[in-house]
Amino acid sequence: MTDDQAALAVQVARLYYHQGLTTDAIARELQLSRPKVSRLLTLARRTGLVEIRIHDPQAHPQSLEAQLHERYPFLRSHVVSVPPGSPETVWMERVAVAAASVLDSVLRPGQTVGLAWGNTLDAVSRVLRPRRMDNLDFVQLNGSANALDFMSGFVTDSITRFAQNYAGRAHLFPVPTFFDDPATKRAMWRERSVRHVLDLQARADVLLYSVGSPAARHPSHVYISGALDPADLAQLEIEGVVGDIATVFYRADGSHSGISLNARASGPNLDLMTQVSHAICVVSGLGKVQALRAALAGRLLNTLVTDEPTARALLMPEEGSNGFRPSRE
Incomplete structure (x- = not known):
């Protein structure tokens, strides 16, 4: 234009x-x-020159957004209405469309966007509205689960879909999700090709990600891809882990330092999520509520896109944890 x-x-x-x-x-x-x-x-x-907003004081999503802001004053929330009695797959479809719109509204020429791959961002990448924008960089925040996943296109296709949609550049991160030895990670982090990606991550203007949870109806990809063995899962439970962002784990209070597996993880230090203007977290599904509540406790996001049932569950009194065990659903 x-x-x-x-x-x-x-x-x-x-x-x-x-x-x-x-x-x-x-x-x-x-x-x-x-x-x-x-x-x-x-x-x-x-092109975003006009944004249409419907202000209905009786509408449930707006009421939930107001309640979320009252509880979390730092949070900008976007609650999506869903048909009564609809399955979580429909919730995810609606939330993905809303997340694509939120991303579209904050992007500006010349920005760097950090993306944490996974089922949720894959869904968002498929509903983007084509729009050309000058000089955008899209950088992968965490390594692919394994060589098979990297070659299958699950990770690479999601990232490149975002870049192609905006005529931007995709910067992939072809390292393991988890290294076997922290020393190997430290050595890789000194390589120039890896440092290039890490530097892009560090100067990101916008971050787009979800929270991972093994308790979700459809467990996050990292928990079912073979990247974590039973000993890893047991250790995470011992250390009080309730979720992850970009495959970096955190506890119920949002803290993440001192968790042993994080020393081998390829994702960024979660302090990054507290340092950008647009840390957009996209969450759908009741199984992710505990992980989302913990992320909010640690202020690991400042923008939330979610559905009505998940927002209502988030606002309810917290119940006891079921432990860090993958769902069998």
């Missing part, structure tokens, strides 16, 4: 939305055809 097109689209949008003129009236006033006016209105909405 050229500057002239943008200016004309804004002018049309102001006449339509602010002054209430019909498309016919706008066409006459600006000496344009009615189809061109309609195309300019569509362009204004698609």
Whole structure:
């Protein structure tokens, strides 16, 4: 879109939305055809020049957003309505579309976006609306689970889908999710090719990720891919772990230092999530509520995209933990 097109689209949008003129009236006033006016209105909405918000004081999502802000004043929340009685697969579909819209609204030319691969971000990557933006970098935040996953395209396709959607650059991170030895990780982190990715992660303007939980109805990919063995899972339970972000683990209070497996993990220090303007966490499903509550306790996000049932469960009094055991559902 050229500057002239943008200016004309804004002018049309102001006449339509602010002054209430019909498309016919706008066409006459600006000496344009009615189809061109309609195309300019569509362009204004698609490119973010116009954002449509519905403010309904009786609406459940808005009420839940207000309650979340009261409990977590630092949090910007987006609660998505879902059909009553619908399955969690439908919740995820709705949340993915909302997350794609939230990402679209915060992106600016020249930014670096950190992405933590997984089932949730894969779903988001599939519903992005094509939009070209200058000089965007999309960087993978954690290594692929294993060589098989990296070659299968599960990880690489998700990351490159984001980059291609915005005509940006994809920076993959072809290292293991977990190293066998912390010393191997330290050595790899000194390699120039790896340092390039780490430097991009450190200067990210936007982060997009979910919380991982073995208790989810569809357990996070890392728990079912073979990256963790039974001894690893047992140690995580001993250390009080309730979830992970970008395969870096944290406890019920949101703390993450001193957890033994993190010394071998390829994901970033979770302090990164507290240092960016847009740390967008996308969560759907009741099995992730405990992990989400813990992430909020540690302020490991400042923007949340979730569904109504998950938001309601988050606001309920906390129940006892079932331990760090993968769901059998």
